[in-house]
Amino acid sequence: MPMKWRWTLLFDSEKELKELMQGKISHVHRTMFGEVLLVRNNDEILAFENKCPHQNKSLEGCWLEDEQIVCPYHQYHFNLSDGRGQGMYVDKYQLKFEDGKVFLGKEKWSLF
Ligand code: FES
Structure with a gap:
């Protein structure tokens, strides 16, 4: 079954995103796809579903260790690369920069 991407506008400008993440490791943002965890790893910003698969808790307050998100609960x-770890995974989203705006993309299954 092919995968398709569904996109939603996240920020009107890249500057808005950069200012929001200035001096932060993570930020929870409400979007059309629900709560999204934005993570800053040096100059790169990544997006994940804000739900730890262990007990479905928020990842707010997480930190980074060796290119991995660490859930604050247990x-x-x-992994930052694909969200996998402990035999589970956190859904990873895509960020797309187009016409100065920032879009958030979520994979969806499609029959066509
Ligand atoms: S809820 Fe995240 S590790 Fe337990």
Whole structure:
């Protein structure tokens, strides 16, 4: 079954996103797809579903260790590259920069 992307506008400008993440490791943002965890790893900003798969808790307050998100509740680790860890995974979203705006993309299954 092919995968498709569904996109929603996240910020009107890239500057808005950069200012929001200035000096922060993570930020929880409400979107059309629900709560999204934005994570800053050096100059790169990544987006994940804000739900730890261990007990479905928020990842707000998480931190980074060795390119992994660490859940603040029981310290499970999830890779920044694909969200995988501990035999589970956190859904990873895409960020797309187009016409100066920032869009958030979520994979969806499609029959066509
Ligand atoms: S809820 Fe995240 S590790 Fe337990």
